[in-house]
Amino acid sequence: MAVCIKRAADMETRFKIAANGTSVDETGVKFDIADFDGFAVEAALQLKEKEGAGEVTVISLGPDTVQETLRKALSMGADKAVQLKTDSVPADALAVARVLAGELKGGGYDLVLFGRMAIDAANQSVGPMAAELLGVPCVSAASELTIANGRGTARRELEGAAEVLEFPLPAVVTIDEGIARPRLPSLKGIMAAKKKPLEVKPAQVGESRVKVIKMELPPERTGGRIIGEGPAAVPELVRLLQTEAKVL
Amino acid sequence: MANTFAFVESRSGELRRVGLEAVTAARQVADATGGGDVHALVIGAPGIAAKAEVIGAHGADVVEVVEHPGLALYSPDVVAATAAERIGAGSYRVALFSASAQGRDLAPRVAAQLGVALGADVTAFEASGDAIVVRHPVNTGKVMATLSITGTPVLLSLRPGAVTAARAPRTARVEAIAPAMDPASARVVPKELRAGNTAKLDLGEAPVIVSGGRGLRAPENFKLVEDLAAAFGNAAVGATRAVTDDGWRPHTDQIGQTGRLVSPDLYVACGISGAIQHLAGMRTSKTIVAINKDREAPIFKIADYGVVGDVLEVLPVLTDAVRKAKQSH
Amino acid sequence: MTDFYAIDSALSEEERAVRDSVHRFVDERVLPIIGDCYVEGRFPRELVPELASLGVFGANLPEEYGCAGLNNVSYGLIMQELERGDSGVRSFASVQGALVMYPIFAFGSDEQKRTYLPKMANGEIIGCFGLTEPDYGSNPAGMITMAREQSDGSWVLNGAKMWITNGSTAQAAVVWAKTNGDKDERSIRGFVVPTNTPGFTARDQKGKLSLRASDTSELVLQDVHVPADAILPKSGGLKSPLMCLTQARYGIAWGSVGAAMACYDEAASYACNRVMFGKPIGAFQLQQARLAEMLTEIVKGQLLTLHLGRLKDAGTMTPQQVSLAKRNNVSMATDIAREARRLLGANGILAEYASMRHMANLESVYTYEGTHDVHTLVLGQAITGLSAFQ
Numbered sequence: 001m002a003v004c005i006k007r008a009a010d011m012e013t014r015f016k017i018a019a020n021g022t023s024v025d026e027t028g029v030k031f032d033i034a035d036f037d038g039f040a041v042e043a044a045l046q047l048k049e050k051e052g053a054g055e056v057t058v059i060s061l062g063p064d065t066v067q068e069t070l071r072k073a074l075s076m077g078a079d080k081a082v083q084l085k086t087d088s089v090p091a092d093a094l095a096v097a098r099v100l101a102g103e104l105k106g107g108g109y110d111l112v113l114f115g116r117m118a119i120d121a122a123n124q125s126v127g128p129m130a131a132e133l134l135g136v137p138c139v140s141a142a143s144e145l146t147i148a149n150g151r152g153t154a155r156r157e158l159e160g161a162a163e164v165l166e167f168p169l170p171a172v173v174t175i176d177e178g179i180a181r182p183r184l185p186s187l188k189g190i191m192a193a194k195k196k197p198l199e200v201k202p203a204q205v206g207e208s209r210v211k212v213i214k215m216e217l218p219p220e221r222t223g224g225r226i227i228g229e230g231p232a233a234v235p236e237l238v239r240l241l242q243t244e245a246k247v248l
Numbered sequence: 249m250a251n252t253f254a255f256v257e258s259r260s261g262e263l264r265r266v267g268l269e270a271v272t273a274a275r276q277v278a279d280a281t282g283g284g285d286v287h288a289l290v291i292g293a294p295g296i297a298a299k300a301e302v303i304g305a306h307g308a309d310v311v312e313v314v315e316h317p318g319l320a321l322y323s324p325d326v327v328a329a330t331a332a333e334r335i336g337a338g339s340y341r342v343a344l345f346s347a348s349a350q351g352r353d354l355a356p357r358v359a360a361q362l363g364v365a366l367g368a369d370v371t372a373f374e375a376s377g378d379a380i381v382v383r384h385p386v387n388t389g390k391v392m393a394t395l396s397i398t399g400t401p402v403l404l405s406l407r408p409g410a411v412t413a414a415r416a417p418r419t420a421r422v423e424a425i426a427p428a429m430d431p432a433s434a435r436v437v438p439k440e441l442r443a444g445n446t447a448k449l450d451l452g453e454a455p456v457i458v459s460g461g462r463g464l465r466a467p468e469n470f471k472l473v474e475d476l477a478a479a480f481g482n483a484a485v486g487a488t489r490a491v492t493d494d495g496w497r498p499h500t501d502q503i504g505q506t507g508r509l510v511s512p513d514l515y516v517a518c519g520i521s522g523a524i525q526h527l528a529g530m531r532t533s534k535t536i537v538a539i540n541k542d543r544e545a546p547i548f549k550i551a552d553y554g555v556v557g558d559v560l561e562v563l564p565v566l567t568d569a570v571r572k573a574k575q576s577h
Numbered sequence: 578m579t580d581f582y583a584i585d586s587a588l589s590e591e592e593r594a595v596r597d598s599v600h601r602f603v604d605e606r607v608l609p610i611i612g613d614c615y616v617e618g619r620f621p622r623e624l625v626p627e628l629a630s631l632g633v634f635g636a637n638l639p640e641e642y643g644c645a646g647l648n649n650v651s652y653g654l655i656m657q658e659l660e661r662g663d664s665g666v667r668s669f670a671s672v673q674g675a676l677v678m679y680p681i682f683a684f685g686s687d688e689q690k691r692t693y694l695p696k697m698a699n700g701e702i703i704g705c706f707g708l709t710e711p712d713y714g715s716n717p718a719g720m721i722t723m724a725r726e727q728s729d730g731s732w733v734l735n736g737a738k739m740w741i742t743n744g745s746t747a748q749a750a751v752v753w754a755k756t757n758g759d760k761d762e763r764s765i766r767g768f769v770v771p772t773n774t775p776g777f778t779a780r781d782q783k784g785k786l787s788l789r790a791s792d793t794s795e796l797v798l799q800d801v802h803v804p805a806d807a808i809l810p811k812s813g814g815l816k817s818p819l820m821c822l823t824q825a826r827y828g829i830a831w832g833s834v835g836a837a838m839a840c841y842d843e844a845a846s847y848a849c850n851r852v853m854f855g856k857p858i859g860a861f862q863l864q865q866a867r868l869a870e871m872l873t874e875i876v877k878g879q880l881l882t883l884h885l886g887r888l889k890d891a892g893t894m895t896p897q898q899v900s901l902a903k904r905n906n907v908s909m910a911t912d913i914a915r916e917a918r919r920l921l922g923a924n925g926i927l928a929e930y931a932s933m934r935h936m937a938n939l940e941s942v943y944t945y946e947g948t949h950d951v952h953t954l955v956l957g958q959a960i961t962g963l964s965a966f967q
Contacts, residue, residue, distance in 0.1 A: 011388045011505055012524045024391060028580070035506050068590050075594060091395060092365055093356065119505070122386050123368040124347075125356035132360035137325070137435040140353045143499065153439075157500050158349045160450035161259070163322065164440040177506045178499035184601055187632030187645040187655075190594045209365040213381070214394040221531060223550040226543070230557035231565035237537065238569045240553055245535040247456070247514040248480075248573055544850045544924075 001044045002057045002109045003078070004100050004130070006089070007069040008034035008120045015217070022212045033069055036115025038182035040175040044113050045077045045183070047147060055079045057107070061099055061203055062089050074193035075185035081196065084203035091121070092208035097129035099203050104134060111152070114174040116141045124174075131172035139165050143178040249283035250341035253401070255331055255354065256290040256303055257346050259322075260441065263290070263299050265453075266346035266406075268306045268413035273344050273406055275307030275416045277375045281341070285309035288420075289334050291327050293320035297422065304420030306413060311420045318431030321438035322350055328357035329428040336362055340401040342375050347405035348452075355405040366403040367395060371410045380404070388505050388528035408452055409511065444500075451503065454484035456514045459503055459530070461488040463519020463540055463559050467496035472563040473518055479570040486510065488526050504529040519559040522547025539563070578838045582876045587883060588650070595651040599658035602631055607662035612928045614790040620665060621790065622746065629700030633659070633670050635678035642682070643695035650886035653831035657882075660832035661839045664938035665791030667832045672742045673697060675824035677704030677751050680767055684809035684817055689769060693749065705747035705779075707738040707770075707796050708818045714740070715951050717753075718762040718815050722798065724754035730805035732756075734768065734798045740945070744779040744794025747772050751809070752798065753818045767809035767817055776801040787941040823896045826946045827889060830902035833910040834878040836939060840910075840917035840932045841871045847921055858920075867916050874909040881905060897959040904952035911939040 009015075009029045016025040033041065041058065048054045057080045058073040060066040070081035084099055104112055112134075114127035124140070131138030142154035143162075150169050155162055157176065185193075227236050241248040254274035256267035267290070274286040288308035290296055292315065300311040314330055335343045335358065345355040347369040359366035367373065370382040379396040382404065386393045444450075451457060458480070460473040470485075477483035487497035489504050503510055505525040515533035520526060522538070522545055530536070531550060538551035539559045548554040555562055585593060606624060614621050628634065632645040636655055640646035647655075652674075660667035678697050681689055696702040713719045722736025734754055744750070750770045757764035770777060776799040781792060809817070845868055848859030858864050885902050888894040914936035918925040925932055943949050958964050 009387070011390070011528060015387055015390050017391070024387065039506075068594075071590065072594065093368070094359060094363070094365055097360060120387050122384070122388075123356075123366070124352045125359070125366055125368050128353060128356040129360035129366075132328075132357050138357070139324075139436060140356075141349065156349065156353070158259075158441075159264075159452050160444045162442045162444070162500075163438060164442065165324075165436050165438050167436045177502065181493075184605075184631065185594065185598050186630060187595055187598065187636055187647060187651075188640075190591055190598065191640070191646055193594075194591065209399045210367065210395050210397050212393055213396050215386075216392050216394075218385075218389070218392050218532075221550045223536065223552055224548060224554070225552060226548060226554040226556055228555055230555075231562050233555045233557065234562065234565045234569050237553055237555060237566065238573055241514070241535070241537070242573060245514070245552065247535050248570065544847070546850070549850075 001047065001054055001111045001113065002059055002104060002107060003037070003040050003044045003073070003113045004059050004126070005037040005041060005069060005073060005115070006034040006060060006118045007031050007062055007066045008118060011035070011119055017215050017217060022215055024215060031065070031069065033072055033182070034115055035119040036117060036175060036177075038115070039177065039180055040113040040115045041073050041076055041078060042180035042182040043145060043175050046180055047111070057082065057109075059084065059100065059103055061086060061096060063087055067198060070198055071193045072185065074196045074198070075189040076183055077189060079196060081198040083198065083200045085200055086203040086205050090205060090208035090210070091212050092210035093123045093125035094129055095206055095208040097126045097133055099205055100126065101130045101133035102204065103201070104130065110169045111147065112170075112172045114172065116174045116176045127172055127174035134172065136170050136172055137167040138172040139167060140174040141176040142173050143176045145173060145175070145179060249281070250339055251284045252277045252286050253335055253338065253340045253343035254286060254288045254308065255343070255345045255351070256288050257348060257350055258290055258292050258296060258299065261292060261295055263302060264348070265413055266348045266351070266408045268302070269406060269408065269411045270344045270346050271303055271306040271308050272414045272416070273411040274342075276411070277342055281376060287312065287338060287340075289331060290314070291319055291330060291427070293317060297424065300420060300422045305415050305417045307416035307418060308420045309418055311422045312425050313422060314425055314427050316427055316431055319427065321441055323431055323434050323438050324353055324357065324436050325434040326427050326429055326431050328354055328361060332358045332361040333428040334425070335401060342380060343401050343403045345403065345405040347407050351405045355403055359403045362401075364399050364401055364403060365397050366405065367397050368405045369407050370404055371407050373404055389509065389532060390528070449482065449484040451484045451486055451501070451508045451510050454482060455512055456480045456483035456516070457486050457503070457510055457512045457530070457533070458483050458516045458518065459486035459488070459520060460491065460518045461520030461526075462490045463521070464491070465519075465560070467491075469560060470496060472560065472567070476516065476518075476563055476567045476570065479567045479574065481574060488520055488523070517547050517551070518563060520547055521545045522550070578842050581872060582880070584879050584883065592648075592651050592654060595647060596654040596658060598631065599633070599655050600661070602627070603658055603662040607666055611663045611666070611790055612931070612934065615663065615665070615934050616789070616928050618785070618789045620669065620792045624666070625700045625703070628670065629698065633674075634698050634700065635674040635682075635694065638674075638678055638682050638694065642690060643698040644678075649827070649889040650883065653828065653882055653886045656828040656832040657835035657838075659835065661835035663790050663934070664832065664836060664942050665788045667828075667835070668742050668788065668791050671825045671828050671832070672706055673704055675828055676706035676821050677749070679824050680751050680809060680812070680817070680821050681769065683820065684767055684812040685769070686806070686810050688806070689809070693769065702748045703743055703746055704749045704751060705741050705743040705794075706821065707741055707750050707752040709738060709740050711737055711739045715948060717818065720753065720755060720765070721759045722752065722754040723759065724756050724766065724768060726756065732768065732803050732805070732807065734770065734801040734803065736798050738796040740782070741779070741794050741796050743792055744796050745781050745792050747779070750777070750796065752796075763814045765813075765815050765817065767812035768803060768807050769809065770798070770801060770803055770807060774801050774803060787937045819896070822946060823899050826899045826903045827885065827894070829942060829946055830885065830899065830906045831882045833906040833939065833942060834875060834882060836935045837871070837875050837878065837910040837913040840914045840935050841868070841875055843931055844868060844871065844917035844920045847924075864920055867920055871913045871916060874913060878906040878909055897955055900947065900952040900955040903946065904949055904956070907939065907943050908949055911936065911943055914939055
C-alpha cells in the first residue's frame with residue numbers, strides 16, 4: 001500500500017500573511033501530517049494489521065522539511081518513506097498529481113490512499129487526478145472502506161444521503177472523516193522510525209497552470225455580545241433575531 | 249466566441265439545485281464575455297430528459313442529455329468520461345461544475361482526463377481576462393486565496409451557494425447523446441444510494457442549523473436540540489466532534505475542520521465551547537447564537553448573540569418562543 | 578505555550594516527536610479526567626497500560642529490556658509533559674522508571690533485569706521505592722529498617738517505610754535496609770521484595786491535600802522472608818539509593834517546568850478572555866507583570882534542564898548540578914502556580930481550573946526527593962566545601 005501525505009500547518013494557528021502577499025507566514029507555525037492524510041495513514045496501518053501482512057510506503061512531495069512529516073508516519077508504523085524533493089508544492093493540483101503518479105506507477109501498489117483533501121489547499125483534487133493518470137479505479141471521500149479478495153467496498157457521504165460503491169484492486173481511495181483517528185506514535189515507534197528507509201528522490205515538477213496571486217485574511221468576525229443570562233434572555237434573543245438579524 | 253459548459257448534477261431523476269447554480273454561472277460568463285452559448289450536460293436514467301426544460305429556463309442554449317438505465321446511480325467512470333468527451337469536443341473557455349460531494353469527485357477526474365487545470369471550490373470567479381481568476385477559501389477558511397488559472401479550457405467547481413440559481417429563460421435545443429463508455433464496463437460500480445432521513449434537511453442546504461455539544465451533558469438531551477430545529481421548521485441538526493466521537497450523534501452530523509463546513513443564515517450553538525476545529529466549520533455563518541453556561545467559553549467571542557446559561561434550561565424556553573414567533577407570522 | 582525562546586530549535590527531531598506524542602496523550606487521556614481524580618483522591622490506574630504502551634516507563638533504559646532506549650533529554654521531556662498533566666501522574670512514572678527500574682538496571686543481576694525490567698516497562702509489574710521512614714526523611718542514613726541474613730543466604734526484613742508512592746498497588750517493592758546494625762550506613766543494601774510476601778503490608782495514607790491523584794502508602798515489613806536472590810547484588814551503602822534519587826530528581830527538574838507551563842498557559846488564556854472594567858484583564862499592567870514573570874522563569878527553567886540533559890547524555894552530570902535544577906525549578910513552579918491561581922480570581926479555586934491543583938501538588942514536589950532546603954545545603958557545601966547539614 002502507498003499513502004500520499006502532505007505536510008500542513010496546524011490549523012489552530014492564528015495565520016498571518018507573509019510579506020510577499022501570496023503565502024501564509026510560516027514563522028513559529030507548527031506543522032504535521034495534514035489532517036485527512038493522517039486518517040489515510042491510520043486506515044492503511046489498520047488494513048495492514050487486519051491482513052497480518054503488507055507493507056505501507058508513505059510518499060510526500062516537498063522540500064526537506066517534509067522528512068519530519070514522513071518520519072512521523074514511519075513512527076506510527078509505516079514501513080518505508082519516499083521524499084519527492086522540490087522547493088515548493090505547486091498550487092496546481094494536476095501538477096502535483098503528475099509527480100505523484102510518476103512515483104506510484106511501477107510501485108506495484110494494490111491500494112493507494114490519499115486524504116480526502118489537503119487541509120490547507122483544500123482542493124480535494126490530487127487523489128482522483130492521480131488515479132486517472134495511473135489509469136486505476138478511484139473512490140473519493142470514503143467514510144467507510146473494506147477490502148476483501150482483491151475488491152473494495154466504500155461508502156461516500158452525500159448531501160442528505162450516502163452512496164456505496166464497489167471496485168477492483170489496484171485502486172486509489174481518498175479517505176474522509178469517520179474511518180480512523182490517527183494513532184499516537186509510541187516512543188519505541190519514534191525510535192524505530194529512525195532506522196526505517198527514507199529515500200530522497202528529485203521530483204520532476206512540470207508546468208503549473210494555477211498560480212497564487214494573493215492570500216488575504218477574511219474580515220474579522222465581530223462578536224462577543226452577551227445579551228442576557230438563562231431563560232430570561234430568550235425574549236430579547238427572539239426579538240433581536242426577528243428585528244436585527246432578520247432570520248426569524 | 250467560446251461557449252461555456254455546465255455540468256448539471258442530478259440525483260434519483262431530480263435535478264439538484266447546485267446543478268442549476270452551475271447553469272446560472274455559465275449564463276453569467278456567457279453574458280459577461282459577450283457571446284457564446286451555454287451548453288449543459290445532464291446524465292441519468294431514462295426520463296431525465298424531461299428536466300431539460302428547467303435547465304433551459306436557467307439559461308442553457310443547448311442541453312445534452314445522456315439517458316441510460318445503467319446510470320440511475322452516479323457512476324464516476326462513465327460520467328467523468330462522458331463529461332470529458334463533451335468538453336473536449338467543444339471549444340469551451342470555462343467548464344463549470346458544482347463543488348458538491350459529487351462534483352468534488354467528478355471535476356478532478358475530468359480535469360485529469362483532459363490534462364487541464366481545475367479551480368476547485370471557488371466562491372467567486374472572473375472569466376473576462378486572459379487567465380481565469382478565482383477566489384477559494386483555504387486553511388479551513390481562515391485565509392482567502394486568489395488564484396489565476398491558465399489554459400483552455402479551465403474547469404471550475406463552484407462552492408454550493410456561491411452562485412444563486414436564477415431563471416434566464418431560453419428555448420434550449422436538446423440533444424440526446426450516448427455515454428462515452430458502456431456503463432456495464434465501469435470499474436467502479438455504484439451499488440446503492442442510501443437516502444438519509446429525507447425529512448431531514450441537509451446541513452449544507454439548511455438556512456438554519458441548531459447544533460449541540462458536550463454542554464448537553466447526555467445524548468438524550470439532544471432531543472432539546474431537535475425540538476428547537478423542529479420549531480424553526482427549516483433547520484438541520486449538527487454536532488461537535490466531541491459528541492460524535494463519543495457516539496452521541498453520527499459522524500456525518502459533525503461540523504468542523506474535518507467534518508462539514510457550513511454557512512447557514514443562522515447557527516445556534518447549544519452547549520458548545522467553541523474549540524478552534526469546530527469554529528473552522530461554522531465561522532462563516534451569517535448570524536451566530538451561542539448558549540453556554542461558561543461566560544469565558546471561546547464561542548462567545550464570535551457569537552453575534554450570546555446567552556450565558558444552562559442550555560438544558562434555556563432550550564425549552566427558546567423552542568417555545570420560536571414556535572410562537574413562527575405561528576404569529 | 579509559545580516557544581518564546583525557540584528552544585525547539587535546540588531539540589532534535591526525535592526529541593520533539595517524543596515531546597509531541599506525550600503532549601497529545603496528556604491532552605487526550607489525562608486532562609479530561611485528572612481534575613475529578615484529584616477531587617476524588619484517586620490515581621487513574623486505568624491509564625497505566627496506555628502509559629506503558631506509549632513507552633513511558635524506564636524510557637531512557639536500553640531497548641534490550643523492552644524499554645524505549647531514549648536519551649535523557651527525551652526522558653526529561655516526557656516528565657515535563659506528564660507533569661503538565663499532573664504531578665501525581667508524573668510521580669507514578671518517576672517511581673516506576675527512576676526509582677524501581679533504574680536500581681534493578683544499575684544494581685541488579687542479569688536474571689533480575691530479565692525477570693523484572695520488561696514486565697515493568699509494559700506495566701505488568703508496578704513497583705515502589707522504599708527508602709523514606711516515619712522518622713527518617715531528610716536523613717535516610719539514619720534508617721532503622723534492618724535485613725538480617727540467614728544461614729542459607731536468605732534475608733529477613735523488618736521495618737517501616739512511609740510516603741511511598743505506588744506502595745499499595747505495587748507488585749514489587751525495592752526496599753533499602755541496613756544489613757549490619759542500625760548505625761552502619763555503609764551496610765545499606767537494596768532488596769526486590771514481592772509485595773505478596775507474607776509480613777509485607779501496605780496501607781494508603783489518607784487525608785492528603787496534595788498529590789491526591791496519586792497513591793501514597795506506608796509499608797510495614799514484619800519478618801518478611803526473601804530468598805538470597807532478592808538482594809540487588811551491586812548495591813552497597815547510601816550511595817545506591819542516592820543514585821536512584823539523582824535520576825528521579827533529574828526528571829522532577831523537567832516535570833516542574835511542565836506544571837509551570839500548564840499554569841502559565843491557563844493564566845495567559847484566561848487573561849485574554851476574562852473581561853472586567855470593559856477590557857480583558859490581560860490589558861492591565863499588574864496581570865501583564867505576572868505573566869511576564871512567569872514566562873521568564875519558565876524559559877530559564879527550560880534552558881537549565883536542557884543543558885542538564887545534554888550533560889547527562891554526555892555522562893558528566895553531577896548530583897549537585899541536579900540539586901541546582903530541582904531546587905530552582907520546583908521553587909519557581911510553586912510561585913508560578915500560586916500567581917496563576919491569583920490571576921484566575923475566584924474561578925481559580927475551582928477544580929475545573931488546573932492552577933490550584935498544581936499549586937497544592939507542587940508543595941509535595943518541593944518537599945520530596947530532597948527538600949528545597951536540603952538541596953540548598955548541597956549547593957552550599959559544593960560552593961564552600963563546608964557541610965552545614967548538622
